[in-house]
Amino acid sequence: MTSPDEAGRLTPRRTPAQPPITESMRDHARRNPDSWLYVIDEAFDPAGDVPPWAIVGAYPVNSAGEIVTDFHPNDQYRPSPRALGYPEPEGELEELLQLVRTRHRRADDLPPVVLRSTLFVYAVSPRQQNLTGFYDKRGRIVVPAYTRRSLVPADWPGTRTLTGKQLLPDLAGHPLAINPGGVVTAVIPVEHLTAVSQQD
Structure with missing residues (x-):
């Protein structure tokens, strides 16, 4: 519950x-x-x-x-x-986020799944090509991305969808924040995503 x-x-x-x-x-x-x-x-x-x-x-x-x-x-x-009463996960990434949070899986398992997952990112228009970052509570600039449209903040003007691998080149060194403000979140350093991507 x-x-x-x-x-x-x-x-x-x-x-x-x-x-x-x-x-x-x-x-x-x-x-x-x-x-x-x-x-x-x-x-x-x-x-x-x-x-x-x-x-x-x-x-x-x-x-x-x-x-x-x-x-x-x-x-x-x-x-x-x-x-613990977590909501039923939708998709591989949400399920893994929950398992990592509860220490049933390792955080090292996240980057490859993030890279192949489809994510919703901030966009002023569907034609926007760059990524938008925001300051988090620690004062870091992070790029927020959501695993489903229903989790996207209501005040966002719009979204576009990319796989983690597609958005990787535009992170510009900033970490990727998965489902910020949600029940289960993760902040993944761009270095971890890059290292896994280079192994493919």
Whole structure:
């Protein structure tokens, strides 16, 4: 789930410290007395290969097969985008942004996906050839780009679409800001994009 913050932006809610106990969990506990009932992040299949950091924590199960409400959280748990209530991603880049934000993927995975993704950039008219940069909160000039038209600020006069690779030559050394002001954003140095582009 998500909720608005003080600025009216959508922000993910944190997962509860103690997951609710469901009937299926009670059934599992009855079949496995004197054990631990592990709670798995909802993005993972409990019957599949679950990494240690996808385990939310565990409840002890007593000899009668009853769950003891003494939840033991996993200090290494990394909540998934779904568990944090992020909006459903549209496309490869949005999905990767969420996974990088939640430490399920490495930031190094972003540049190649950015280069092949279609992005919406600021344009006064469809014929505009140059890119427009803006100062961010740190005082840097960044070039904003959005993964879909619905995320573009309402006060922009217009947009044009380019792939990350197409806009790379016109960044003029400035970093690329993906979905600034959104729930999940990333600022990627032009050097990282250039290095990956030169490998192609």
